[in-house]
Amino acid sequence: MSYKFKSGETVTDGIRRIAREQLDIALELTNPSHDLDLAVHDIRVAFKKLRGLLRLIRQELGADAFQTENTWYRDCNRRLSAVRDTAALTEALDKLQTRFAAQLADDAFASLREVLSQLPDQTVEKTETLQELAQTIAVARRRVEEWPAVPDDFSALSRGLRKVYQQGRRKFIVALEEQTVEAFHEWRKEVKYHWYHIRLLQALWPEPLKQLTAELKTLSGYLSEHHDLAILSEKVLTLPTDGTNRTAAETLAALSRQRRKELEACARGVGERVYAEEPGAFTRRFKEYWRAWTAEKASSTVASP
Numbered sequence: 450m451s452y453k454f455k456s457g458e459t460v461t462d463g464i465r466r467i468a469r470e471q472l473d474i475a476l477e478l479t480n481p482s483h484d485l486d487l488a489v490h491d492i493r494v495a496f497k498k499l500r501g502l503l504r505l506i507r508q509e510l511g512a513d514a515f516q517t518e519n520t521w522y523r524d525c526n527r528r529l530s531a532v533r534d535t536a537a538l539t540e541a542l543d544k545l546q547t548r549f550a551a552q553l554a555d556d557a558f559a560s561l562r563e564v565l566s567q568l569p570d571q572t573v574e575k576t577e578t579l580q581e582l583a584q585t586i587a588v589a590r591r592r593v594e595e596w597p598a599v600p601d602d603f604s605a606l607s608r609g610l611r612k613v614y615q616q617g618r619r620k621f622i623v624a625l626e627e628q629t630v631e632a633f634h635e636w637r638k639e640v641k642y643h644w645y646h647i648r649l650l651q652a653l654w655p656e657p658l659k660q661l662t663a664e665l666k667t668l669s670g671y672l673s674e675h676h677d678l679a680i681l682s683e684k685v686l687t688l689p690t691d692g693t694n695r696t697a698a699e700t701l702a703a704l705s706r707q708r709r710k711e712l713e714a715c716a717r718g719v720g721e722r723v724y725a726e727e728p729g730a731f732t733r734r735f736k737e738y739w740r741a742w743t744a745e746k747a748s749s750t751v752a753s754p
Contacts, residue, residue: 452498453651456746460575460605461598462546467502467649468593472497472586479583485575486536493529493581496522505609509599521589525582532574535565542701549704558701560694561685573627603739606650607732613642615728624713628677633713636720637672643723644669653738664719671716678705678712679733 454463454470475495478488500522507515537563546558599605617639624632644665651658681707685698726734 452645453649455652456689456742457531459601461601464502464506464599465596468596469590471499471502472593475708476586476590478672479522479579479586481579485572485579485654486533487592488528488579489533489575492579493526496526496529497641500644501642502581504613504642505606505646505649506599507604507612508597508608514596518589518592522580525585528578528582535568537677538565538681541674541681544674545678545681545701545704545708548708552704553700555725557695561697563689563699564688564694569639602743603736607631607736610646610650610735611728613639614724614731617643618724618728621724625717628713630676630709633672633716634676634679637669637676640665640669640720650735650738653735653742661723664723668716668719668723671712671719675709675712675716678709681705681721 452467454467459468472495475492478492478495503510503515503519503522510518533696542558542562542565546553561710597607619638620632620639622637626632644662647658647662647665654680682702685701688694688698
């Protein structure tokens, strides 16, 4: 399985294959034999990839079909997000402690980690949510076969590619201007969709686009850590704590703000490269990549014995 368009298939066939593959991954992960936390995480990733695919073909799908599909995957991920346990918070806490290890005692956040570990277990809720999803994923898979056929050329993808790039570029500027958690979170969502689009199109020019996907993965990582730290800070400051824990929570919040500023600076550097082009120039460049790729495929077919 691969999350990208392939040589030798029409755009319509590629779209449907990619969608089916992600749904098959999600369905297999609802099997009770899988680790629940990993299954919830990986299904959310599969659904995010599907929402990225939907945005690439939004105009070709039509407003009604896009709304139906996008809303379904969004709502599924909200349900999955609601049953995530404290693993993500604990991971963010550990990263923060590692970053500031020279300034902290080894047990600086031990009391907070203990409080987090005592939050209600959600095993039953996770299991029930995955069982319910298993019953509806098959329906979503059948809907894929009803998606309209699209033109077998770059025009099927160009408007979606441009729109996501343009929105990411705009939200990058807003994040730099507003410097708020919310603004960086909104930018983060567009970065992920752009990352998925470049992955889908990587076959057009494998090595250079592989490097771009690596840059976008790095950028997404900065912004995801930024978001997780904001959630962690908010969470620990509202947990029931004694005086010692309150001091640890305030220390964590202060270090979280410092780390988020570092991440914002890192994200800005990558963002300035990723979004350097005007949207029109960016889209025309990929149109030329597509033209060259299809010409290469045609010549390879002719040259084959």
